Amino acid sequence: MPHRAIITVCAMVATLMQALDSTIANVALPYMQGSLSATSDQITWVLTSYVVAAAIMTAPVGWLAARFGRKNLFLLCLVGFTVASMLCGVAQSLPQMVAFRLLQGVFGAALVPLSQALMLDIYPPAMRGTAMAVWGMGVMVGPILGPTLGGYLTDVYNWRYVFYVNLPFGLLAITGLAVFMPKSPINAALRFDWTGFGVLALGLGALQMMLDRGQDKDWFSSGEVITEAVLAGLGIYLFLVHLLTFDKPFISPRIFKDVNFSAALAMMFAIGVVLLATSALLAPWLQTLGNYPVATAGLVMAPRGIGTMASMLLAGRLAARFDPRKLMAFGLLLLTWSLYESTTWTPDIGASSLIGTLMVQGAALGFVFIPLQVLAFATLPAALRTDGTALLSLFRNVGSAIGISVTSALLARNVQVVHSELGAFVTPFNRALQAGGAVTHLLNPGRSAGAQVLDALINNQALIIAYIDDYKFMMLTTLLALLLLLVMRRPVAATAKPDAAHPAVID
Secondary structure, three states: OOOOOHHHHHHHHHHHHHHHHHHOOHHHHHHHHHHHHOOOOOOOHHHHHHHHHHHHHHHHHHHHHHHHOOOHHHHHHHHHHHHHHHHHHHOHHHHHHHHHHHHHHHHHOOOOHHHHHHHHHOOOOOHHHHHHHHHHHHHHHHHHHHHHHHHHHHHHHOOOOHOOOEEEEEHHHHHHHHHHHHOOOOOOOOEEEEEHHHHHHHHHHHHOOOOOOOOOOHHHHHHHHHHHHHHHHHHHHHHHHHHHOOOOOOOHHHHHHHHHHHHHHHHHHHHHHHHHHHHHHHHHHHHHOOOHHHHHHHHHHHHHHHHHHHHHHHHHOOOOOOHHHHHHHHHHHHHHHHHHHOOOOOOOOOOHHHHHHHHHHHHHHHHHHHHHHHOOOOOOOOOHHHHHHHHHHHHHHHHHHHHHHHHHHHHHHHHHHHHHHOOOOOOOOHHHHOOHHHHHHHHHOOHHHHHHHHHHHHHHHHHHHHHHHHHHHHHHHHHHHHHHHHHOOOOOOOOOOOOOOOOOHHO
């Protein structure tokens, strides 16, 4: 196919833009809070609005691409995302920022699935492993490097450049795709399934709201969270009933009959749980327990992304030569080992050991992600590719949201539980605190200063144990994901025959 390299670069840029924006604004929130005169609770809507809008608008990407043409939709979303990013940068109040982030989420939702579908179409089956490796670097590395880049831009310039940085990349992708991306057919006869989309939007929106607000509202002791949970369950249930009974739902039920693809959705959900949860846990661990400065913490996290990029390039080449299931098994076992190593971390761990474990963890994710893309689309009909890429993105995002919420809730709860258990041993009757000397005098629970020092020490130990419990939870999630490999089928070796539905995939 002509201009394949240019199209690939532009698709990669679009993917990286969307992936970066899922985390790049996180470190800038305290700075936004002062500029926009918002409370700490209100400023989180800057993140929540983007996530909710992106979750809702990911599902209908396949229908929109078929109805209006993939190229037209891609360009519209790129233009909308770039403009919305600039509007976020100039926002003067919290309502403006939330509205512009909603727009950014609406237009950004389609960028990742459309770029993946485009890459699958322009590369022949024998080269798709390498193509998915290149594309996957944007999806996997973007969220990992987002906080580092966001911290740098905020520190050197100000928080508004977190959004302005999208302008040059957006213009590059828009120009390249407008000139070189081949036109795609438009099916004006399609009618949108408003009922299916409405109940799915209700379910996904309420689920995201419950996950984002649950920790702040003490979960199901809050009426708001209970209401969101009920609406989420109702919306998803009604969507499933509608999917099975309606003649032409906007997501074809045929897609779930493909065993490889259905198992890949479950696997992607599990990888999503671990992908962002590990990053979300690592940053505060480095700063609160490791006592790393913010800038240094960002540098320590960077090797994880390097490990991911290196393994993706290697896995992309190996996926065409070896059974992708074996590569995924290797990646999952490697990820399990890295999470097990994380359960041994204490504040005394050396930087070299920490970085080594993080590089292995990043490499493991690459060995899982690339073969997973090959297996997911190995037997899926070409007509369902765009729907398939949208669903994979949706399951990854929902898994990430659940992973972050569950690990955050477990961390907060376990800190309190362990603190209570350890605190039960701190009494004036404990012989270890009655031995005399300067140390026990300093830690005397009968004195106000001693009680404060003891409380700080206990809280520190409780936090270490709570982090260990979170890593154990993610390790168990990874081990359970191994079982999905048993139902996946090895893809048939690619032949020289062109794809009948997409003849342009062969040069």
